[in-house]
Amino acid sequence: MEFDHIHFYVENAIESREWFREKLGFKSIASQTSEHTQKEIINRGQVYFALSSAITSKSPVANFLSLHPPGVADVAFRVGDINSVVTKAAVNGGNILQPIQQNLQGLKWAKISGWGDLTHTLIEKIDNAQIFNSPKQLSRNIVAIDHVVLNVAEDNLKSAFNWYHQILDFQPHQNFDIQTKKSGLRSQVMIHPEGEVKFPINEPTSPNSQIQEFLDANCGAGIQHIALRTENILGVVEELRSLGLPFLQVPGTYYSSLEKKALSCLSETDWQKVQDCEILLDWQKSIPGAMLLQIFTQPIFKQPTVFFEFIERKIVWVNGKKMETPGFGQGNFQALFEAIEREQMKRGSLGKN
Template identity: 90%
Template sequence: MEFDHIHFYVENAIESRDWFREKLGFKAIASQTSQHTQKEIINRGKVYFALSSAITPESPVANFLSLHPPGVADVAFRVRDINSVVAKAAVNGAEILQPIQENLQGLKWAKISGWGDLTHTLIEKIDDAQILNSTSELSQDLVAIDHVVLNVAEDNLGSAFNWYHQILDFQPHQNFDIQTNKSSLRSLVMIHPEGGVKFPINEPTSTNSQIQEFLDANRGAGIQHIALRTENILGVVGELRSLGLPFLQVPETYYSSLQNKALSYLSETDWQKVQDCQILIDWQERIPGAMLLQIFTQPIFNEPTVFFEFIERKVVWVNGKKIETPGFGQGNFQALFEAIEREQMKRGSLGKN
């Protein structure tokens, strides 16, 4: 299984398309108009997004936006055998929202229900062809959707995991309990055994948790952030900052606490660039040389809901094998949590427990 694309439901697809072009360097590659919905398809490198807005009240976008603010409505996965995946999903309780369809080129797809109001389009993988891929000239600076994070209500993490385990065969991979003296959350990272799709789930464990703030603003469960993988995070982030994309701020104390360790992995020049770009850095202790470099944007909509992450997983060689840094770093997760807390304090939404 692999990520294929992310589908956003927005107020105005054309305005959102232009924002992605101006602030994130995406390209507009297709436009589709039905009787009730306007859809814009964009890409950067190997990352594809669809942006849809309602033309008439009959549009599914109109219904979604009556329940939630703009955000992610569908996470699309590429699968090897769509017939077996859809059959298993149906047997285990997923609603088949769109039965398997096939176009003249032999591409097959279907849509099933996900957690809450989220849906999942399933696309059968054929020679690495994507349903949204209509261009052959790809910028390689964004190489994949690395992971997508789902926020659910308190005490729903176990139920949400069981859903995705039964419906799509996701397996548990990592657990995190993140807290400060102000708030806390719990997270379970799911991973698919075929292809390695990573799909973390967060739940709040305090009433003023940033996850609860998301749930309140989103009016229910939903996608909190999408991580986009690059092999050149310093170059990509430098470009995006020049385009005016706002990122979460990192305090200087974060870097001073890591300097001695960082300089055993990075040159002084690269370490200075990491600080200048305000990128988080973490290590996988069990794999010598394995590093995670991550940075997070401010929310992209008016509400404190969806944001983006950019991540570089450094490649290392272990026993003659090329290994990409796996998993998620506890240190970066804690730093992200604290950075979002600082934004909560600015909004006045982080009161006493």
């Protein structure tokens, strides 16, 4: 299983397309207009997004936006054998919204319900074909969707994990329990045993947690952030900052204890760029030289809901084999949580009990 694309439901697809083009460097590759929905297809490198808005009240976008603010409506997965995946989902209680369909090129797809109002399009991988029938463009900047994070209500984490385990065969990987003096969250990372999909789930552990703020603003469970993997995070962040994309701020004190360790992996020039760009660093203690570099944007919509992460997994050699640094930056979870808390304070949403 791999990520194929992410589908956003928005108020104006053309305006959103232009925002992604101007702030994130995406390219427009297709437009599709039905009697009730406008859809724009965009990509950067190997990352594909769909942006849909309603033309009439009959559009599924209109129904979604009557329940939620703009955000992610569908996370699409590429699978090896769609018949077996859909059959297993149905047998285990999954709701099949759209049965398997096939186009003239042999591309097969179906759609099932996910957690809450999220849906999942399933696409059978055939010679790297995509549902948008657009060839992949190579990019030295953004190479893949690394992971997608789902926020669920308090005490729903176990149920949500069990659902994805039973319906789509996700397996437990890592779990985190983050707590500050002000709030907290609990996270369960899921991975799929066949492929590259990593799908963490978060739940709040306090009434004023950033997860609860998301749930309130989103009017329920939904996708909190999308992590885009890059092989050149310094170049990407410098570019996106020049385009005016706002990122979460990191206090200078964060870096004071990291310098010695960072300079064992980075040049002095890159270490200075890491600080200038306010990028977070983390290491895998069990793998010498394994390092993650991460940065998070401000929310991309008016509400404090969806944001992006950019992540670089440094290449290391393990037992003579080249591999990307695994994990999710456990040491950065706390720093990220505290950075979002600072934004909550600015919004005045952390004073609630």
